[in-house]
Amino acid sequence: MDQFPPDLFSRIKVFKVDGGFHSGSSYIFPLFRRFYNLESLKFSNFDFKHVVPCKGDVGTLSPIKNLELRSPKNLKHVWRKDSELGHILSNLQTLTISSCDDLKNIGASSLSFQNLTTLDVSDCKMMTNLVTPLVVENLVQLTTMRVSGCTEMTEIVTNEGDYHQPIVVRKLKSLEINNLQRLTSFCPGSYTFNFPCLEEVVAETCPRLKIFSEGVLSTPQLQRVKRGRYYGKVCWKGDLNTIIQQLYTKKGGFNSPFDLNISDTFPKLIEIWKRNPQEILESKNLGRIEIYKCSSLSYIFTPSMLLSLKQLERIE
Numbered sequence: 001m002d003q004f005p006p007d008l009f010s011r012i013k014v015f016k017v018d019g020g021f022h023s024g025s026s027y028i029f030p031l032f033r034r035f036y037n038l039e040s041l042k043f044s045n046f047d048f049k050h051v052v053p054c055k056g057d058v059g060t061l062s063p064i065k066n067l068e069l070r071s072p073k074n075l076k077h078v079w080r081k082d083s084e085l086g087h088i089l090s091n092l093q094t095l096t097i098s099s100c101d102d103l104k105n106i107g108a109s110s111l112s113f114q115n116l117t118t119l120d121v122s123d124c125k126m127m128t129n130l131v132t133p134l135v136v137e138n139l140v141q142l143t144t145m146r147v148s149g150c151t152e153m154t155e156i157v158t159n160e161g162d163y164h165q166p167i168v169v170r171k172l173k174s175l176e177i178n179n180l181q182r183l184t185s186f187c188p189g190s191y192t193f194n195f196p197c198l199e200e201v202v203a204e205t206c207p208r209l210k211i212f213s214e215g216v217l218s219t220p221q222l223q224r225v226k227r228g229r230y231y232g233k234v235c236w237k238g239d240l241n242t243i244i245q246q247l248y249t250k251k252g253g254f255n256s257p258f259d260l261n262i263s264d265t266f267p268k269l270i271e272i273w274k275r276n277p278q279e280i281l282e283s284k285n286l287g288r289i290e291i292y293k294c295s296s297l298s299y300i301f302t303p304s305m306l307l308s309l310k311q312l313e314r315i316e
Contacts, residue, residue: 009034019045040066047073063091071099078106093141094118101125105158106135117141123149129158133191137167143197148178159189166192166216176202177209178228184208190215197221201240203247204228212240290316 012035103124127150136157183206198219225243
């Protein structure tokens with residue numbers, strides 16, 4: 001790198017690495033010393049033991065805003081307490097982790113990720129929980145959390161018996177959990193949770209989910225609880241725990257009619273169903289469909305699908 005002019009890489013804001021390296025901290029982080037204005041790091045199929053290296057690689061690295069880790073190899077920690085590079089993640093706003101087979105949780109300290117606004121975790125096979133109570137409370141800027149496809153995950157916030165304070169998740173507006181086959185609750189402990197800004201919860205394909213949280217729960221701004229991103233809102237009344245219980249019982253859950261609303265949010269939508277409609281949205285339980293300003297839509301149902309809609313009562 002010394003043979004290049006000092007300011008050659010000063011304008012680069014996004015750096016993407018797609019495989020090809022065997023020792024991440026040895027090859028990559030010294031390279032970043034010249035990227036003074038770097039905002040985003042994206043690793044794909046990258047083989048390394050730790051995202052953040054330890055002593056010797058500090059250099060002049062600046063804090064980044066976005067970090068993506070897709071199919072990393074040998075990644076066991078996103079955050080290490082003994083790292084000298086904590087300042088790199090101190091301004092992180094978006095963290096995306098996908099298909100990380102070795103990661104069991106994000107492992108952040110109570111002071112890390114305080115500027116994080118979006119956390120998106122998917123398809124991490126070994127992850128059993130996402131964060132501790134202390135960490136989730138310190139995500140003071142977090143507005144969006146998405147967790148999907150983590151087959152071993154049983155809880156989002158793990159139960160730590162020695163934590164007794166009320167947990168306030170200050171700015172979270174949207175929580176989406178999808179295809180978490182072993183998930184039983186957001187948190188199994190009897191903690192007091194306060195979500196003062198939470199507006200939407202999406203809980204899709206979580207067959208073992210029985211309750212959101214066992215402790216006291218406050219969601220004063222909650223407007224929508226949906227069983228899928230494109231479903232209409234659940235109209236049942238009550239607190240979030242009650243609604244979750246209704247969603248995942250035979251009496252009030254997947255065997256009950258649901259609404260599907262499609263509007264001008266998708267002006268170029270041509271087809272609603274790309275595959276076998278019975279595999280999508282549990283269409284046999286469709287009770288009402290509303291379509292508004294979808295001028296490109298070619299059709300709504302196939303003949304065979306229409307015959308299977310036993311609970312359909314209204315089309316608008």
